Amino acid sequence: MSTLKSIFSWLGRFLERARTVMLNLGTAFVLIFLTIIIIGAFTASGPDAKDPSGRVLILDPQGIVVDEEVFSDDFLASITNDESDQIQTRDLIELIQNIAADDEIPAVLIDFSGTGFAGPTTALNIAKELKALKDSGKRVIAFGDRMTTSSYLMASQASEIWIHPVGSISIAGLGGMRQYNKELYENLKINFNNYSQGDFKSAVEGNTRTNMSENDRLQRTAILEPIWNEYKSLMSESRGITAEEIQYFADNYIGFFGEAAMMNIEFATSKNIINGTKSFPEFRQYMIENFGEDEDADTTTYKYISYQEYADQLEKDLEEDSENEIAVITAEGVIMEGEIAPGVAGANGIVKQIRKAHENENTKAIVFRVNSPGGSIIASEMMRDELFAAKRKGLKVVVSMGDYAASGGVYISTPADYIFAEPTTITGSIGVAIALPTLENAMDYIGVNFDGVVTSKYAGWDPLQKIDDDLDKIFESWGAGAYDRFITFVSDSRSQPYEDIKSIAGGRVWIGSAAQELGLVDELGDIDDAINYAVQMADLEDYQVEYYGQELSPEEIIIKELLDSFDVSIKEPEVLTALSGLSKLYSEYTDLKQPKALIACENCLVDID
Structure with a gap:
């Protein structure tokens, strides 16, 4: 009996110590986190706000464009994850419209290589806003070292498109392949019992078939082709080329490796899919020649302002004060x-x-x-x-x-x-x-x-x-x-x-x-x-x-x-x-x-x- 009592006594002391350690670790984490924020606040504070007049506005959103910004239950994990950056569609559209109306901004440099979209309709809507930005008379320049389907859709709305000489450009199109695992599950002796309702309900057929059903192929074709045609129409119309040339480029010039697709760049330049190539120093000099050197900058560069700096200076439109x-x-x-x-x-x-x-x-x-x-x-x-x-x-x-x-x-x-x-x-x-x-x-x-x-x-x-x-x-x-x-x-x-x-x-x-x-x-x-x-x-x-x-x-x-x-x-x-x-x-x-x-x-x- 005394032995059992000793065991429980030891267990109680152990749990008490463990609880103390966990509380101390939790407190330490919170203090470290707040310290990082405070240090970051002081070290990140920069000079006074730039005057946007005469400066090129750099529009390079980083994150995914969504209807409404949300966070996970674990708020700290949500905001410390780089992949969680979210940009509200209405905020991005409002920003682009403000830029279009601002006569003090001579040009906009766009780079959407770091931007994701909630879906194809969101991407199309942002592309149309960029088209309206260019149509307003604003000079819109696209530059980057890699362009994919969605980022080129945005770039194609610009007045001119430049890419790094050993960069990558590819238009992969829409859709993709799906795994069909019926034989795998049979080999593993797993039965899939399918009670789905609807001849076109294909959500589970990846587990019950060895290939795509004709119904699924029919419906996916019916939704992908109109969206893809809209993509090609926006790309080709802005560049003054045909949709068939965009399709030929997508079919014959792939970009799986992410860089150094020289043949892609040569073809894209020859067909006016892009204007040409410039290295980073060449592009910087090009921008200086067109928009002037920033005398206040620490290094030699052109006059520019980031879209975040510009957005911070915008006066928020006061909504009509209404009880409705x-x-x-x-x-x-x-x-x-x-x-x-x-x-x-x-x-x-x-x-x-x-x-x-x-x-x-x-x-x-x-x-x-x-x-x-x-x-x-x-x-x-x-x-x-x-x-x-x-x-x-x-x-x-x-x-x-x-x-x-x-x-x-x-x-x-x-x-x-x-x-x-x-x-x-x-x-x-x-x-x-x-x-x-x-x-x-x-x-x-x-x-x-x-x-x-x-x-x-x-x-x-x-x-x-x-x-x-x-x-x-x-x-x-x-x-x-x-x-x-x-x-x-x-x-x-x-x-x-x-x-x-x-x-x-x-x-x-x-x-x-x-x-x-x-x-x-x-x-x-x-x-x-x-x-x-x-x-x-x-x-x-x-x-x-x-x-x-x-x-x-x-x-x-x-x-x-x-x-x-x-x-x-x-x-x-x-x-x-x-x-x-x-x-x-x-x-x-x-x-x-x-x-x-x-x-x-x-x-x-x-x-x-």
């Missing part, structure tokens, strides 16, 4: 339960925003911006329920579809009084994806048997065991019921007969212009069109727009403002990135034990380099 508010709420990313995070339209967080909007007596209408390929049914239902709660109070709901509003993105749009989509929005995919892997063959092969006592037929069942005929019927009924509910929601929302919606459902993906012809959306237009329509529906003479973003704590706001103001960057240690990857892998494994019916369109996402 149009609430703009964004669902961006995969629809899941929980809080909002980068790439995740967290239902709990979005529901809070919707509720906050309809509980505000000044809210007169809601614009619901949907940029999602879908996801969880229950999470979609949560958002849908809260939108109907708003409608019961007499508020109008207008949906604005962005890059993607497919599957669950359609589901959460069904409460809308009116739906806008952009011509290249990817929508539809009205179907249900359910696929459940079972390992009975693998268990049999390695000699594992199951036995036990249960009080109901399937109390002891899990995916390590076989799906019998009765359970197979249950899963099939489960998927069919979810599909029927989905079609019914769309049918009611669009005031179309159930059979008519079913005939265009089937999990098929449609592009925005086709969706309008089918009656899945009411009108083609962007988010500004949706806001203006909401104003009309609410019959308002004056209003202001209220964007409902993610709410941060006062402490988080202070840290973010410090980091933004003084441009302090704290990189995430590689070990944390590795642990994050392991965590995701574990989550994928646990999902095998928790089968879910999803309204998702994983393969409607368009790959652009």
Whole structure:
């Protein structure tokens, strides 16, 4: 007994010491973090603001362009990850429009090689703003050492394009290859039981087939070709060449290695895809000759101002002071339960925003911006329920579809009084994806048997065991019921007969212009069109727009403002990135034990380099 008592006594002392060490480590981390911010704030503070008059504005956004900036639950991890930089589409567009209207800025130097886009429609919209910038009479110059499809789309809107002599330029186009793992799973003795609903619902066919189905090929061709044609049209029109020449370049001059594609540069120059090449010193001298040397700079360079410095000096337009508010709420990313995070339209967080909007007596209408390929049914239902709660109070709901509003993105749009989509929005995919892997063959092969006592037929069942005929019927009924509910929601929302919606459902993906012809959306237009329509529906003479973003704590706001103001960057240690990857892998494994019916369109996402 005394021995046992000693063990517990030792264990208690150990736990107490461990708790003290963990508290000290946590306190030390916070102090180190705040010290870095304070030091960075002092060391990063520079001279007085530059006068932008007569200076070339350098527009080189670093990060991904999204509808609404969000952060993960782990705020510190979110802001210390270099990949988390986000640029709100409306902020970038407003900046470009301000530059176009500023007669004091003689030219703009653009480089979008470090910019990603939430989807192809976002990229096209930014390219069109750059085109308008050039059309305003502003001289727009593009320069870089590598250009890919998306960065060249932006560069092609410039007055002139220069690239480094051993740089890389390639236009890879859109789309990509997908793995088909049926034979792999057969070799591993894993069965994939597919209960997906809809002949075009291809989300799980990578696990159930050895090649692409004809239906999937048909629908992907139908969405990729119009978007690609729009890309080629913008590129070729601005450069004064034909779309066929862009296509020939994409087909015959690849850029897999990222640099030194000399043949690419020679062909691109000969066909006016670019103006030519300049080394970094040559380009610097070119800019000095055109715009003058900056006498105040520490080194020899031309007169320039960064877009961040310029944006900091812009006077914010004061919105009309009105008690009538149009609430703009964004669902961006995969629809899941929980809080909002980068790439995740967290239902709990979005529901809070919707509720906050309809509980505000000044809210007169809601614009619901949907940029999602879908996801969880229950999470979609949560958002849908809260939108109907708003409608019961007499508020109008207008949906604005962005890059993607497919599957669950359609589901959460069904409460809308009116739906806008952009011509290249990817929508539809009205179907249900359910696929459940079972390992009975693998268990049999390695000699594992199951036995036990249960009080109901399937109390002891899990995916390590076989799906019998009765359970197979249950899963099939489960998927069919979810599909029927989905079609019914769309049918009611669009005031179309159930059979008519079913005939265009089937999990098929449609592009925005086709969706309008089918009656899945009411009108083609962007988010500004949706806001203006909401104003009309609410019959308002004056209003202001209220964007409902993610709410941060006062402490988080202070840290973010410090980091933004003084441009302090704290990189995430590689070990944390590795642990994050392991965590995701574990989550994928646990999902095998928790089968879910999803309204998702994983393969409607368009790959652009």
